[in-house]
Structures are given as structure tokens and as C-alpha cells.
Amino acid sequence: MPFDSGTNPNERALRVGAHTINSRLIVGTGKYKDFRTMRDAMEASGADMVTVAVRRIDLSAQGDENLLNWLPSNMTLLPNTAACFTVDEAVRTARLAREASMGDLVKLEVIGDDQTLFPDNQLTLQAAEILLKEGFTVLPYCTDDPIVCRQLQDIGCHAVMPLAAPIGSGLGIRNPYNLRIILEQATVPVIVDAGVGTASDAAVAMELGCDAVLMNTAIAGADDPVRMARAMRLAVEAGREAYLSGRIPMKLYATASSPIEGRIGV
Amino acid sequence: MTIHRTSNQVQTDSMATGTPPSDRETRSPAADANQSMDVRINGEPRSIPAGLTISDLLTHLDVRSSRVAVEKNRTIVPKTAHDKTPVEPGDTIEIVSFIGGG
Numbered sequence: 575m576p577f578d579s580g581t582n583p584n585e586r587a588l589r590v591g592a593h594t595i596n597s598r599l600i601v602g603t604g605k606y607k608d609f610r611t612m613r614d615a616m617e618a619s620g621a622d623m624v625t626v627a628v629r630r631i632d633l634s635a636q637g638d639e640n641l642l643n644w645l646p647s648n649m650t651l652l653p654n655t656a657a658c659f660t661v662d663e664a665v666r667t668a669r670l671a672r673e674a675s676m677g678d679l680v681k682l683e684v685i686g687d688d689q690t691l692f693p694d695n696q697l698t699l700q701a702a703e704i705l706l707k708e709g710f711t712v713l714p715y716c717t718d719d720p721i722v723c724r725q726l727q728d729i730g731c732h733a734v735m736p737l738a739a740p741i742g743s744g745l746g747i748r749n750p751y752n753l754r755i756i757l758e759q760a761t762v763p764v765i766v767d768a769g770v771g772t773a774s775d776a777a778v779a780m781e782l783g784c785d786a787v788l789m790n791t792a793i794a795g796a797d798d799p800v801r802m803a804r805a806m807r808l809a810v811e812a813g814r815e816a817y818l819s820g821r822i823p824m825k826l827y828a829t830a831s832s833p834i835e836g837r838i839g840v
Numbered sequence: 841m842t843i844h845r846t847s848n849q850v851q852t853d854s855m856a857t858g859t860p861p862s863d864r865e866t867r868s869p870a871a872d873a874n875q876s877m878d879v880r881i882n883g884e885p886r887s888i889p890a891g892l893t894i895s896d897l898l899t900h901l902d903v904r905s906s907r908v909a910v911e912k913n914r915t916i917v918p919k920t921a922h923d924k925t926p927v928e929p930g931d932t933i934e935i936v937s938f939i940g941g942g
Contacts, residue, residue, distance in 0.1 A: 603940040633882060642937075671909070
């Protein structure tokens with residue numbers, strides 16, 4: 575357990591509110607071609623927190639083919655409020671999620687536009703305020719705007735989850751400089767949520783110092799989701815280790831790795 | 841592993857296995873109209889036996905997962921109140937659970 579040992583708080587497992595998450599890779603459960611592939615990808619990812627969506631049950635298709643039957647029982651559920659466009663919808667969905675999951679976690683999404691799926695930060699703040707008063711552990715999806723992240727943190731959100739690029743776009747970390755500013759001022763975990771396309775994107779996010787990465791499409795949409803899940807696990811671990819190692823500064827000119835002294839024929 | 845079943849089969853099965861509510865078993869096939877009532881469940885109009893509680897309704901609909909949440913007229917009915925809360929004519933019921941999402 576590379577993240578669960580040591581006395582340095584940076585080395586410990588991630589804490590979000592009262593919850594402890596051992597893996598810094600959080601994965602979504604959507605878009606898989608079948609439950610078996612999803613379960614195998616979950617296992618390969620090493621994740622112990624997964625996002626789920628809240629929807630009306632299909633009354634014509636009840637039975638054991640239920641998502642929850644395919645998730646390990648020790649998996650922490652992070653229900654989302656995906657596809658909510660108003661404060662009322664998001665709050666109502668979060669309350670239903672709490673009743674169904676018997677947990678207090680919510681990935682708060684209040685979407686502002688259905689083409690970009692960018693969040694409406696203003697409505698997200700309003701919904702977060704209501705949910706925080708009701709005792710939820712709130713992880714809001716927001717833009718990579720340092721001011722919004724600070725406002726969400728100031729009202730008591732338990733993490734901030736800035737997007738790196740639009741949901742499902744695979745464009746990677748588009749604004750590492752904003753993420754750095756967000757990280758500098760953060761007093762709660764910063765989790766990059768959305769935009770990761772491949773393993774190097776996840777590693778970049780972690781090298782910047784992000785506390786975790788949340789992804790769905792990058793794994794579920796890969797030709798071999800199970801293999802990509804493993805790649806993402808390794809990338810998140812590698813990026814975290816690199817961040818904690820303290821990388822060398824970037825320089826314009828070379829610095830020799832081999833000593834000058836003792837060369838032959840000089 | 842339970843195979844996919846239609847709602848018609850579900851009703852037949854639950855009657856055959858003698859699951860509650862008891863009024864369903866005593867009702868004759870010619871049950872009159874005032875023994876059923878019209879409600880809206882997950883956006884669809886539905887006729888269900890009169891006198892059901894939320895618990896009975898979940899059984900009637902063959903909802904077996906415990907990880908569901910039920911709203912009656914936009915108010916959440918906590919699990920602890922399912923067997924005390926009646927379904928009444930004209931009620932709007934939402935039954936939700938978790939599906940895959942990011």
C-alpha cells in the first residue's frame with residue numbers, strides 16, 4: 575500500500591470528509607458493454623470508490639442483473655447528480671441517492687449546457703450550500719477556475735473536483751497552470767474529474783499534486799477497458815510517487831550525468 | 841441468477857408463491873373496480889390493487905433490491921416507513937436505484 579504508510583500526511587490514504595479512500599484512482603461505472611467487463615475493469619483499476627448514477631428503476635426488468643450486484647461489497651459508492659440542470663433537481667437527486675445508498679457522499683453536478691456538459695458553477699454553489707446544511711459530504715464537479723474552487727471550499731465542500739477537459743472528451747489536462755493555482759490554495763482534496771484520455775494525462779494530474787483522479791470514459795471507452803484500467807492504476811501511482819519524490823527543475827541546457835574527471839586520452 | 845422477466849410474469853409469479861398482501865389472495869378474479877386504484881409510478885400511469893403500503897407496492901412490482909429510494913408525491917419515504925406508508929389513489933410515486941454513471 576504505497577499511500578497508506580508513513581507519518582507524512584502526503585503519504586497517507588486520501589481523506590474526504592470522514593471517508594478514507596485508499597486508491598487515488600476513482601472510477602465511473604457507466605458506458606461498459608456489460609457488467610462483467612465493468613467488474614473486471616474495477617478490479618484492474620484498484621479503485622475503492624466508484625461513481626454511480628441515480629435513475630428510475632426499470633419496472634419491466636427487475637431481477638438480479640443489477641449494477642450493485644457486480645460491485646465488490648467494500649466499494650464506496652459516490653452517487654452523482656449527473657444530468658441535473660437545476661438546483662432543485664440536483665438536491666432532490668442527492669437526497670434520493672442518500673436514501674438509496676445509506677451513505678452521505680454525493681458527487682454534485684449541476685450542468686449548465688448539454689453540449690459541453692460544463693458545470694453551472696453558480697448553481698453548483700447554491701446546491702452545495704443546501705446539501706452541506708443537510709449533512710452531505712459534498713464533492714462538487716466544477717470548472718478549473720481557482721475562484722470557484724476557493725468559493726466551494728470556503729462554504730464547506732469536502733473536496734473540489736475541477737474538470738481537466740469536457741466530460742468524455744479525452745482531451746487531457748488542458749490547463750495545468752490553473753490546476754497549480756487551485757492546488758496552491760486548496761485546503762481540501764483536489765480531484766481532477768473529467769477530461770482524462772490516456773494514462774499520461776492521469777500521471778500529469780498526479781504529478782501536479784492533485785489528490786486523486788476520477789475517470790469513466792477513458793477506461794470504459796477503450797478497446798480493452800480492463801487493460802486501460804490497469805494502465806490508469808499504474809499511471810496514478812506513478813504520478814503520485816513522482817510528485818512526492820520532488821522532481822528536478824527544468825533547465826534549458828544540459829547537465830552531464832557522468833563525471834568529467836578520469837576520462838581517457840586527456 | 842434470475843432471468844429477465846416481464847411485469848406480467850412477475851405478477852403471476854408473486855401470486856403463485858403466495859406473497860403478501862393478503863387481500864390479493866382473497867380477491868376473486870372478478871374483483872371490482874374499487875379494489876384497484878390509479879397511481880403514477882416512474883412517470884407511467886398504472887393501476888394497482890387498493891390498500892397497498894409502499895412495502896407492498898415494492899413486492900407487487902418485484903423490486904427486490906434494498907438499495908432503492910422511494911418518493912411519494914415528491915417526499916422521500918424512508919425505508920423505515922415503507923411498511924407504514926399507504927399508497928393512495930392519485931399518488932405520484934418515484935422508485936429509483938443506481939445505474940452505471942461517471
